[in-house]
Amino acid sequence: MKILITCKLPDQLLLPLKEKYEIVMAETENEPMSRKRLLSEIEEADGLFTNVADTIDEEVFDRAKHLKVVSTMAVGYDNIDLEAAKERGILVGHTPGVLTEATADLTFALLMATGRRLLEGMDVIREDQWKSWGPFFLTGQEIYGKTIGIIGMGRIGLGVAKRAKGFSMDILYHNRSRKEEAEVELGARYVEFDELLEQADYVVLLAPSTKETYHMMGAAQFNKMKESAVFINTSRGPNVDEDALYEALQSNQIWAAGLDVFQTEPIDAKHKLLTLKNVTALPHIGSAAIETRMNMARLAINNLVNGLEGNALVHQVK
Ligand SMILES: NC(=O)C1=CN([C@@H]2O[C@H](COP(=O)(O)OP(=O)(O)OC[C@H]3O[C@@H](n4cnc5c(N)ncnc54)[C@H](OP(=O)(O)O)[C@@H]3O)[C@@H](O)[C@H]2O)C=CC1
Numbered sequence: 001m002k003i004l005i006t007c008k009l010p011d012q013l014l015l016p017l018k019e020k021y022e023i024v025m026a027e028t029e030n031e032p033m034s035r036k037r038l039l040s041e042i043e044e045a046d047g048l049f050t051n052v053a054d055t056i057d058e059e060v061f062d063r064a065k066h067l068k069v070v071s072t073m074a075v076g077y078d079n080i081d082l083e084a085a086k087e088r089g090i091l092v093g094h095t096p097g098v099l100t101e102a103t104a105d106l107t108f109a110l111l112m113a114t115g116r117r118l119l120e121g122m123d124v125i126r127e128d129q130w131k132s133w134g135p136f137f138l139t140g141q142e143i144y145g146k147t148i149g150i151i152g153m154g155r156i157g158l159g160v161a162k163r164a165k166g167f168s169m170d171i172l173y174h175n176r177s178r179k180e181e182a183e184v185e186l187g188a189r190y191v192e193f194d195e196l197l198e199q200a201d202y203v204v205l206l207a208p209s210t211k212e213t214y215h216m217m218g219a220a221q222f223n224k225m226k227e228s229a230v231f232i233n234t235s236r237g238p239n240v241d242e243d244a245l246y247e248a249l250q251s252n253q254i255w256a257a258g259l260d261v262f263q264t265e266p267i268d269a270k271h272k273l274l275t276l277k278n279v280t281a282l283p284h285i286g287s288a289a290i291e292t293r294m295n296m297a298r299l300a301i302n303n304l305v306n307g308l309e310g311n312a313l314v315h316q317v318k
């Protein structure tokens with residue numbers, strides 16, 4: 001059987017696979033396989049190992065003659081056409097859980113970096129603009145004891161709430177369903193979406209990308225936030241109307257934004273959001289801790305092999 005891997009994985013992960021399967025893999029580190037090659041190689045593949053950089057749509061499924069399993073090295077699967085997979089009886093696996101803590105760490109780090117203007121501080125030094133200790137030089141927003149509003153209190157949302165609790169923050173959250181664990185263990189308070197936007201000093205978006213969440217943060221929502229509020233997005237770019245976010249930031253309707261994800265990735269280096277001093281931008285590195293990425297890759301391989309061998313996937317997207 002043939003496995004197509006659209007990114008370059010370390011040899012140590014591949015050795016057990018090579019004994020049993022024919023492997024076709026991207027050759028270049030940190031560069032996805034071209035769409036053209038993906039469309040060609042998928043024709044004979046039985047299993048596909050993918051990640052957030054690929055679009056696995058109807059065109060891919062139409063080309064695949066033998067595909068049984070698609071396994072993504074990610075918890076989010078908005079880049080995969082689940083309907084098309086289902087119609088063809090193809091299983092889809094993903095990697096929830098193993099990346100929760102690393103992504104919660106990064107989200108809280110981004111919150112702190114944005115609230116306290118860390119990257120701007122580094123730029124000031126590099127540009128030789130550090131002239132003296134000024135009483136209001138590079139002043140940011142306090143974090144300890146402030147109010148955090150988490151939209152999407154799932155695994156990662158809960159991880160962020162735990163970190164916020166350590167900073168004595170009041171925790172508000174909004175979800176489609178109540179999360180008892182967050183309420184009982186952390187004292188988190190469920191509020192309507194608008195109330196969260198109006199009250200939070202830090203609004204953190206962690207809901208998946210779905211039809212329902214598309215542009216859930218737009219002009220009307222930024223309008224409701226405090227002028228001193230910080231917006232953090234470590235979920236998915238399409239959840240945010242980037243034009244509306246730009247307007248809100250450049251008119252100081254909100255104070256700052258920390259973004260790990262964008263509508264188009266990689267974001268164009270000349271994108272207007274990146275011209276703003278009150279934006280802290282990262283290249284989608286929420287789960288990028290070495291142990292985490294190894295665990296994600298192992299889990300994605302297990303999903304793939306289980307599916308190919310006719311066993312239940314460890315984590316199947318249903
Ligand atoms: N930046 C990065 O590198 C990473 C980004 N991610 C992103 O984070 C997302 C969350 O991951 P994870 O916490 O594991 O997933 P979960 O499924 O555990 O959590 C998602 C939460 O969002 C809630 N939700 C879904 N739809 C809505 C909605 N319309 N409004 C409000 N809340 C909603 C869900 O609750 P309910 O259904 O009850 O509403 C659930 O609590 C992923 O889907 C992915 O997009 C994940 C890892 C790394």
Ligand SMILES: O=C(O)C(=O)CO
Binds near residue numbers: 052075077
């Ligand atoms: O897992 C995900 O959904 C990511 O975005 C990358 O870790």
